Each structure stands twice: as C-alpha cells, then as structure tokens.
Amino acid sequence: MKKVLIIGPFPNPISGVSIANKVVEEILNADLNFIVEKIDTSYPIFDEQIGEFSIQKFLFYLRINSSFFKVLKNNIIYITPGQTFFGVLKYAFFIVAASALKKELIIHVHGNYLGKEYQSLKGIKRVLFYFLVSRFTKGIVLSNSLKQNLTPFLKDKNIFSLPNFAQDYLYTKDKKFVKDELRIFYLSNLMKEKGIFCLLNALKNLEKNNIIYKAKIAGNIDQNYSKEILKLFTELKNAEYIGIVNGDDKKSLLEWGNIFVLPTFYKMEGQPISILEAMATTNLVVTTNHAGISDVFQDKINGYFVEKNNENSIEKILSYLAANKSELKKIAEYNKRFFLNNFTVDIFKKNLLEIIK
Numbered sequence: 001m002k003k004v005l006i007i008g009p010f011p012n013p014i015s016g017v018s019i020a021n022k023v024v025e026e027i028l029n030a031d032l033n034f035i036v037e038k039i040d041t042s043y044p045i046f047d048e049q050i051g052e053f054s055i056q057k058f059l060f061y062l063r064i065n066s067s068f069f070k071v072l073k074n075n076i077i078y079i080t081p082g083q084t085f086f087g088v089l090k091y092a093f094f095i096v097a098a099s100a101l102k103k104e105l106i107i108h109v110h111g112n113y114l115g116k117e118y119q120s121l122k123g124i125k126r127v128l129f130y131f132l133v134s135r136f137t138k139g140i141v142l143s144n145s146l147k148q149n150l151t152p153f154l155k156d157k158n159i160f161s162l163p164n165f166a167q168d169y170l171y172t173k174d175k176k177f178v179k180d181e182l183r184i185f186y187l188s189n190l191m192k193e194k195g196i197f198c199l200l201n202a203l204k205n206l207e208k209n210n211i212i213y214k215a216k217i218a219g220n221i222d223q224n225y226s227k228e229i230l231k232l233f234t235e236l237k238n239a240e241y242i243g244i245v246n247g248d249d250k251k252s253l254l255e256w257g258n259i260f261v262l263p264t265f266y267k268m269e270g271q272p273i274s275i276l277e278a279m280a281t282t283n284l285v286v287t288t289n290h291a292g293i294s295d296v297f298q299d300k301i302n303g304y305f306v307e308k309n310n311e312n313s314i315e316k317i318l319s320y321l322a323a324n325k326s327e328l329k330k331i332a333e334y335n336k337r338f339f340l341n342n343f344t345v346d347i348f349k350k351n352l353l354e355i356i357k
Helices: 016-030 055-065 068-073 085-089 093-098 116-121 124-134 144-149 196-208 222-233 247-256 271-281 311-323 326-342 345-356
Strands: 002-008 034-040 076-079 102-110 137-141 159-161 183-186 213-218 239-243 260-264 284-288 303-306
Touching: 002 016, 016 271, 016 326, 016 345, 034 102, 055 093, 068 093, 076 093, 085 124, 093 124, 093 196, 116 124, 116 144, 124 183, 137 144, 144 159, 183 196, 183 247, 183 271, 183 311, 183 345, 196 222, 196 311, 213 247, 222 239, 247 271, 260 271, 260 311, 271 284, 271 326, 284 311, 284 326
Parallel strands: 002 034, 002 076, 076 102, 102 137, 137 159, 183 213, 183 260, 213 239, 260 284, 284 303
Antiparallel strands: none
C-alpha cells in the first residue's frame, strides 16, 4: 500500500486546480492501494496577481512549508505548484526533502505558462527554477500541446498528458433545453484576463442593438477590479451577477443556460474545467483559441472561437446565434456526447491511476 501526500490548493477558493485536487484526493482515497494525506496551500485572499511576491504571501507559505516533515512518512509526493518563479519556490522545502529522500515526486501543471516563465528568467533565479522542477520524477500536463512546459526539465517518457474532467453530479441524461432564446452564462473567476470586461461590454452592445438575451455571471470577483465590474452590471438590464456557485446552485446554472462564454486570454490558462462542465450539461461554448483549449475544442463543432481581448468579436458571434438559434441545440447535444466519450471522472480516474502506478 502506497502513501500519497497531495500538496496544492483545495476549495475554497474555487478554481480549476482546487477542484482537480479535490477529485484526485477522492479518487485515491477510494482506491485500496493508497492512503492519502493532503496539505492545502490555498491562499485565502483572491486577486488576479497570482505568482507575485508579497510579505503576506511569504509568511503564509513559510508557515505551510513548516509541514515539510510530512514528506518523511509518504511514498509519493504529488504537487500542483504555481507557474511563476515564486509559484514554484513556495514548494521548495517539499521538493528538496522529497528528492533527497528519493521519493516518487510528481508535478501536475495546470496551465501553459511554466515553460514561458523559465525562458524569461535569468541568473540565479533561472538556475534555482531549473533545479527545483528537474527534481520531479514524473510530470503531468493537461494535453499534448502543453508538454513543452516540462520538456526542459524532464525526459519525454516521464511526461504524461491527462485531460481534465467535469464532475459526475453535473451530468444529467435529459436536460430541458431552451432553444428559442439566448441564455448566456459565465462561470469562472471574474478576472480581466478571463475576459469578463470583454463579455460585459459585448452584452451592453447587444442591448444597444435590441438583441434579446438573458445572462447570468458567476464566480469570485478579483478585488482589484470589483468596483469597475459591479458598475458594469448596473448598466445592464438583462445580465445579473449571482456570486459564487457550488453544488446544486452550480448545476442549476449550467442547466439553465444554453451558451457558455469564456473569452479567456489568461496567461496561466491551461484547459478550463468550466468548458468541459458546459459541454457535460448540454451547452454551446464560445471561447478563445488559447493555451490548451484547442486540444478539447473545435471551432464550429463545439461552438465558436472569438478573438482574444475583443468585445466586438464576442458581440458578433452572439448576434449570429441570436439570428440562428437552430444551431444551439445541435451543437449543445454534440457537446454532451463528446464529453461522455472523453472527459468523465471515470476516464480521468483510469488515466490518473495508470500514471501514478
């Protein structure tokens, strides 16, 4: 029996990484071959400046690193670090201890920025970054196109592709699909680089052009932009901010909608779980050709690509769909089948256990 220590963020706050870590913990706990322990590294204050240094964060992660002794009693150390210099450095005690003790050391990268960060570093930072990441014995990325984030550090045979998933409770066999109106929703952190300003401004333009729609926006608001974001909602008649949703509230939102919009250009983006959640619940998807999204999404098949950081591109697609509502159900039902064949928790579980074992 193997003992596994999972080190990384867990809900709350909610993010794709924290949800994934929660599911990994559940999968390994349910397998009789493993005993699981975790160290939650979630920073309690949400803002968009992920990976940037601050005294508060330094003290927070220093306290977490004081638990590095837990490496001693575990066989496998599974870490989901950040993708910046400080995002990796904050796990240094765990990495060095596990490497010195010759533990199985697995890095799971949930984005497409780690390689870019390494290339941008110079001097001692670059040397230290390489030293820490190259200590890992196995690497996991979200899709094949993202493997280049780990190729400077690990041998190709030790880098594995593990696509994301949507949780089982979200999937329902029969959805009451509304096809005669645009029901637009956004489910992610409300961050500038996730495209929230572009989406809200596009909705303003729809209203100016008298295009009928309803929109619900859910997620954690970046504190740096909260006033600007909330002001935009006061200028919209048909869109509402519904806060952070979990469990049944999240499922209700996914089942209410028919168009999921995520116009992300987030530099840390990988393969958003929210896109797969939208597919699982029979929705058309509008997103950007960014990071690993094109590995799970095809333009005009799963929905539509829009240009990054371009509200007019979003408005154009939504206006098109308003005039061609027959496409909604056809694409949304295809997405449900596509999800079932590729992105269930069972498929994720099978692939994860093969990598770990």
